[in-house]
Amino acid sequence: MPTYQSRYQPRRQMIVSGKIQNPETYDRFYDIATDALLRGQLPSMKLAAGQLVLRVVNGALTIAQAGSIAPGSSMNGNNRFSGPRLDGRHGQGALYVGTVAGVLREAAHYALQTPAASKITGAPAPPLWKPGAPDKTREFMQQQKTGALAPGGQRFHLFRLKQPLLFADLRLSALAPLLQRLRSSGEAKSRYGIVDWAPIDMLISAASESQDYSAARGLADAVFDQAGRTGHAGVCAASSRADTDSGMVVEFHGDPTGGLIFAIFGQDGAMVSALEPAAPANHPAAAIFDTFAAITAAIV
Secondary structure, eight states: OOOOOOOOOOOOOOOOOTTOHHHHHHHHHHHHHHHHHHHOOOOOEEEOOTTEEEEETTTTSSSHHTBBTTTTTTGGGGGGSSSOOSSSOOEEEEEEEEEEHHHHHHHHHHHHHHHHHHHHHOBOOOOOOOSSSSHHHHHHHHHHHTTTOOOOGEEEEEESSSSSSEEEEEOOOHHHHHHHHHHHTHHHTTTOOOOSSSOOHHHHHGGOOSSSSSSHHHHHHHHHHTHHHOOOOOOEEEEEEOBSSSOOOOOTTOOOOOEEEEEEOOOOTTTOOTTESSOOOOOGGGGEEEHHHHHHHHOO
């Protein structure tokens, strides 16, 4: 692709860190999202008040701590939708929550990452499946469903939305019509410098790359920067951790979405006021569960 520089945020200097590996990709998707937001064309999803969402985090955290944005989130370069900007400034922090299937899949992926891959590439990878070998990821998920403890001393925290929240929808199925419209109108080439022969599937899939967050962060940062105009609380995406050793997990696990993750933007350390523990007010700790099986039983 030709050299491209963002029209919305030109930089005199640039500091590339974390998983933003291609600044031009970041700039292109930042501009695409900004234009779409200003035109009211970026797909969105609204969660209604009363919606239940989950986090699985360190078991020592209180429910209030689990419902707060982690300190240092705005400078964590390993987060997909939050972290430092390319000029070194603090970006937005974010609280990551998910649906039932989304949280289970994320927990399975991170629990089964291969340490050796992290030492070689800097990015842990899920286990590879070989013919005749058991599918360890599916086995792990089945164990979680039947009462195994969460890995690493983690616990499940259940929250309920006190008010509706609007999210920019970054699922590939939602972005595809937007990018196809840009291609057919000629704007992909004339406005964003995307060559004619760039496969549409490649452009769409850039937002879900597992080790390069350039496109995803470009989209998310634009959403945050325009939030005062659009009212978006953050972004949502399909769980990128729906893989098993041998292929995709197709069970919904009681969650018809197939697994969604939501990033709620805010300042480091801030409690997300839209969330409340899904437990009696006089016993908020009842919203913390030791196992996935226990939390799904409580939801049902």
